[in-house]
Amino acid sequence: MRRRRNGLRVLMWGCVLAGMPLLAAGMLQLIPQIPVAANRLNDLRTDLEQEPADNREDPPCLSSGYGWLAEEPDAPKPEQTTEVATQPEAEPVFYASGDPGEKPYPTVWHPGSARIVRMAYQRYSGGNIVDLDKCGQVRNCTSVDNAALLEESRKAPAFTIMGDGSPEVLIMHSHTTESFEPYVREYGDAEFNYRTTDPALSVVMVGDQIEAQLKKAGIGVIHDGTIHDYPRYTGSYDRSRVVVKRILEENPTIKVVLDIHRDAIVSNGNLLQPVIDVDGQDTAQVMIISGCDNGSLNMPNYMKNFRFASCLQQQIESDTPGLTRPVLFDYRKYNQDLTTGSLLIEVGSHGNTLAQVKRAGSVLGASIARALLDLKEET
Template sequence: MRIEDEIFELIRNSPELKPREHFIQQTKMKLMNEAKKYNQRQKLFNTSFYWSSIAATIAIVIWISFFGGITYISDSVSQVMASFQKNTTPQVAEDHHVNTPISTKNPTVFIYHTHNTESFTTLASNKKSFSDSKKNITLVGKKLNESLRDKEIYSLHNKIDIQKVLKNEGLKFEDSYKVSREIIKEVLEKNKDIKLVLDIHRDSSKREESTIKVNGKNVSRISFVVSAVSSKYEENRKIADLFHHKLQDKYPGISRGVLVGGKATKNNYNQDLFDNSLLIEIGGPENTLEEEYRSVEILSEVIIDVLDEIE
């Protein structure tokens, strides 16, 4: 038999224990003291937890009231949701069918660039064709968009690299208008308040033809091109003439007039999609970006006048 079994057997067979009264009282007092200490510790913990909760609540209120806590919370939630959407939404390749936003401000002007790589001698990486994939006529459209918004005219500016789309899809330069056509159709479908559709280019004229002084500063001249083969030629021509006359009234000589094209190439410049659709050429390759921007500022003034008449 193992030793522990012997011990248990002795305990089992031992007579009933009768502790002395003094031992019982001492044990009772010890247990009561321990219980009292436990209650004090528990009470202290509860009090600490209570006051810590109040302090935390006060800190949160102060943070929200004085340090923009609500904004931080909102931004944090937005970032989490954006991250979630980014990770759960299928990624769509950027092409001419997507990435045209719907403005919450009901835009009335749509700006785009069929020949988006048209650039200037001071910016172009390709000095033979005066083209550049980054620094090009898109910057002029961006400036026009900003100038209109400063005047509280809401517009959409499409910056899709159409020439890149042509390359990726194995299309020719002549197909540029086929690509931009899909963009226009999508915009008109999603934005019902559009009043003007403007395809911004620069022409190929020499500096002496493309530049004029306005208030002592060089400004790029502007011309309007209407397609002779557009099914909406009359409507397109009417809006082009309106722009020309408004410019001439305010800044004589800045407009080079209304040019009619498209006959030889049978190109309607997509002007058949919308009555108030224009191809606008601003300056030439020898103009500077500053001269383009000055011209755009003037053009934005005239756009306001034109919108007042067609609305």
């Protein structure tokens, strides 16, 4: 019996030793992939911290109050903003070095398996959709009655503007590094998480287009490109809140704060590219988000923001039919308690191209300017 056991042990160790070269060879093949895997893991972790993705089918609003979720199990989760009211608002340390460093836009592309699907959101229907009087719609993901929202939409915004060149609009970006596709193509890039610190290739570029249209109309604008979401994504709204409060204190004439983002829309593993034709040019669709207080967000004036959202929605749809998706009215804060003209606007998605969102920013800016000029005080 002892000889048999010894024989089995010899055989077992022989197998182990014989397999060591094969194991070593396999490990050597894996070593070059470790940095790539680490980068993708980091990108995935970051993606899981961003706002909820949308999808083409638009399932009913969830009881959680965060709208809808993507079909993918890895759908990004909403960044919680309810903590902002209880957190101290002392000047935060943005980056240990004072410089976030660079996150370059790719120069070499690696097409992956995610197909880019060109589409356009059409008019919505359903029990939670509110049709505004003039044009445009609202997607009500709250317990507020649709009739009450429609009545609020008929009221004028809670502010007027002077239009004398003094700063009255602040454009900023809580997620400053959000970026887009380089050009129209069939597949997205498996190694690009659609973020860059290059302001010419991020949502800052979209803000530039809006700024140009407002200034052209004689409306004073401050466009702040401070990076709030890199190298650390979590806490972006806490950091942007401090910056916005400082700018408001330094410029008390500001009435409107526009937090310009891009969406992340995925359906069945595909990146959606919501786009319409405007004067023969591809133009990304946009969506306004107006937050609602569920009793814990400390937003007493949220309905005044909603009035402004409804005003903008109807102006944009009147100027460019089909450019907007319905206003998303949902239990979200996004620092919209700081003024009665604070809104978040999603311009396109990560499936849209730089040219498409640049065009959308220009068209959107022209409509915002018209809406604001209608609110100009008579002198």
